[in-house]
Amino acid sequence: MKEFIEFISNNIQIVYIIILAVFVGVEVIKSIPAVLHTPLMSGANALSGVVIVGAILVMLHSDPMDYLALALGFVAVFLGILNVVGGFAVTNRMLAMFKKKK
Amino acid sequence: MSVTLSIIYLIATVTFVVGLKKLGHPDTAKSGNLIAAIGMALAIIGTIFIHDLEVPTIIYVLIGIAIFIGSLVGWLIAIKVEMTKMPELVSLFNGFGGASAALIGIVEFGNADIKNIDVTIVATILSAIIIGAITFSGSLMAWGKLNGSVKSVIKIPQYNIINNLFIVSILGLATYVVLGNVDSSLILYALLAGGLVYGVLFVMPIGGADMPVVISLLNSLTGIAAAITGVLYDNMVMLVGGILVGSAGIILTIAMCVAMNRTLASVIFGSFTSAASDQEGGNKALGSIKSTTASDSAIMMNYASNVIIVPGYGLAVAQAQHVIHELEDLLTAKGVNVKYAIHPVAGRMPGHMNVLLAESNVEYEMLVEMEDINPQFNNTDVVLVVGANDVVNPAAHNDPASPIYGMPILDVENAKHIVVNKRSMNAGYAGIENELFYNSKTSMLFGDAKKVLTDLVAELKNM
Numbered sequence: 001m002k003e004f005i006e007f008i009s010n011n012i013q014i015v016y017i018i019i020l021a022v023f024v025g026v027e028v029i030k031s032i033p034a035v036l037h038t039p040l041m042s043g044a045n046a047l048s049g050v051v052i053v054g055a056i057l058v059m060l061h062s063d064p065m066d067y068l069a070l071a072l073g074f075v076a077v078f079l080g081i082l083n084v085v086g087g088f089a090v091t092n093r094m095l096a097m098f099k100k101k102k
Numbered sequence: 103m104s105v106t107l108s109i110i111y112l113i114a115t116v117t118f119v120v121g122l123k124k125l126g127h128p129d130t131a132k133s134g135n136l137i138a139a140i141g142m143a144l145a146i147i148g149t150i151f152i153h154d155l156e157v158p159t160i161i162y163v164l165i166g167i168a169i170f171i172g173s174l175v176g177w178l179i180a181i182k183v184e185m186t187k188m189p190e191l192v193s194l195f196n197g198f199g200g201a202s203a204a205l206i207g208i209v210e211f212g213n214a215d216i217k218n219i220d221v222t223i224v225a226t227i228l229s230a231i232i233i234g235a236i237t238f239s240g241s242l243m244a245w246g247k248l249n250g251s252v253k254s255v256i257k258i259p260q261y262n263i264i265n266n267l268f269i270v271s272i273l274g275l276a277t278y279v280v281l282g283n284v285d286s287s288l289i290l291y292a293l294l295a296g297g298l299v300y301g302v303l304f305v306m307p308i309g310g311a312d313m314p315v316v317i318s319l320l321n322s323l324t325g326i327a328a329a330i331t332g333v334l335y336d337n338m339v340m341l342v343g344g345i346l347v348g349s350a351g352i353i354l355t356i357a358m359c360v361a362m363n364r365t366l367a368s369v370i371f372g373s374f375t376s377a378a379s380d381q382e383g384g385n386k387a388l389g390s391i392k393s394t395t396a397s398d399s400a401i402m403m404n405y406a407s408n409v410i411i412v413p414g415y416g417l418a419v420a421q422a423q424h425v426i427h428e429l430e431d432l433l434t435a436k437g438v439n440v441k442y443a444i445h446p447v448a449g450r451m452p453g454h455m456n457v458l459l460a461e462s463n464v465e466y467e468m469l470v471e472m473e474d475i476n477p478q479f480n481n482t483d484v485v486l487v488v489g490a491n492d493v494v495n496p497a498a499h500n501d502p503a504s505p506i507y508g509m510p511i512l513d514v515e516n517a518k519h520i521v522v523n524k525r526s527m528n529a530g531y532a533g534i535e536n537e538l539f540y541n542s543k544t545s546m547l548f549g550d551a552k553k554v555l556t557d558l559v560a561e562l563k564n565m
């Protein structure tokens with residue numbers, strides 16, 4: 001419990017950011033038409049690929065002699081960018097089909 | 103962290119919020135996706151180049167290779183895959199994100215001096231590993247279920263209790279590591295394995311038609327894993343981006359459940375399936391069905407003035423979206439007024455049917471949503487139901503004992519004639535009988551959707 005309170009007081013800014021971001025996420029998604037559920041899910045999926053930033057940081061901080069960390073970091077970057085590029089490309093492809101016929 | 107990078111992250115975060123917002127409206131969705139993608143690219147490039155670390159060239163090369171190959175593979179998969187396979191693809195990509203988070207956690211656990219660092223950091227690392235592992239194996243499982251390579255729906259009594267005990271023991275072990283500052287790679291791998299197994303156990307009992315909800319939920323979890331990793335690096339773009347996806351994902355999951363008249367709990371714990379199986383055997387005396395031929399149905403539609411097409415899951419599975427458009431074009435050319443009635447959960451995912459029909463160039467205006475089309479069935483001569491079942495089952499209105507009672511449906515029974523195309527008399531996803539098929543106005547047109555529609559088109563061309 002002591003650690004928990006300490007954590008909150010040390011990271012009060014992060015706690016604020018998390019709570020506000022939760023509300024932003026909820027508000028942004030509220031009352032969207034069912035038609036867009038699938039593309040929206042796909043777009044959100046691409047955004048969750050932001051984890052790649054962490055994967056890049058892992059590699060930047062790695063010792064070039066630490067092969068295990070490098071290998072894991074490499075795979076993490078690869079999978080992360082796959083999530084990002086694939087996610088945005090699929091969403092774009094889905095949405096391209098919504099254009100109206102002239 | 104340099105000021106430049108902070109500003110880049112700030113811009114990226116704003117693009118994520120604006121992008122998500124725009125994705126929620128049909129007119130702006132495409133630009134929303136593009137804006138978010140640009141923000142993401144900025145964040146990635148900024149992270150690689152703006153820092154004051156001494157980084158050997160070889161590491162830059164490795165990062166470059168990983169990004170190049172990953173982008174190429176991701177892009178190719180995304181543009182090659184058929185539209186009907188989209189849902190499982192989203193799941194697959196989501197699993198990769200989860201795996202990435204888990205790998206980051208593993209490396210950081212190895213780097214950290216577990217015995218002497220703050221417990222909150224250990225907790226953060228372990229959460230990233232466990233959540234990442236769950237989303238990875240769970241998403242792969244959902245992917246397998248949707249593409250048909252994993253077929254079984256395991257039903258063991260007390261399955262949920264076993265499942266819950268399992269996750270509680272994982273959390274217990276994690277708590278022990280965190281509070282005791284235990285530096286053991288054995289326990290770390292046990293937690294990783296536990297997360298992977300739990301992801302499989304979690305998705306295993308859930309039926310194929312509920313997979314969209316599960317994918318959305320797992321997607322939200324990946325966001326949370328990204329946010330947790332963001333806390334670890336004190337990285338704002340990961341933190342805010344992850345939390346955004348996490349909370350938006352939960353809301354989207356709930357919206358999908360509402361569209362299907364389900365609760366999240368019933369999807370996860372499968373109360374629906376058991377209610378449906380109790381129902382079996384109770385519905386025998388519904389009368390007889392009347393089957394018809396393609397040429398009779400074609401004649402009926404040829405001389406109708408208003409026709410509504412109700413596309414469903416069966417149409418998506420049979421890949422019949424192009425043929426149906428051909429049929430609709432032919433009828434329109436013959437002066438028939440044709441519309442599509444789109445149930446919110448038609449297809450394999452909410453909104454999926456719209457994507458499929460749009461792919462075969464059906465005009466956006468012809469797709470009419472449930473609330474708008476329901477009053478129109480009264481003036482409709484022929485309704486053609488293609489591979490839809492539960493979404494047109496009148497039991498949702500009439501039978502309080504039915505598991506789908508209360509679910510919003512398309513009121514096709516109000517039309518003058520109903521032609522139902524189905525492969526067989528097998529029950530739909532909910533496992534219940536559909537009295538619509540026994541209605542005196544209904545004719546059944548059995549066969550694979552693509553085959554039957556092709557026959558209909560051929561018949562119409564000869565008229």
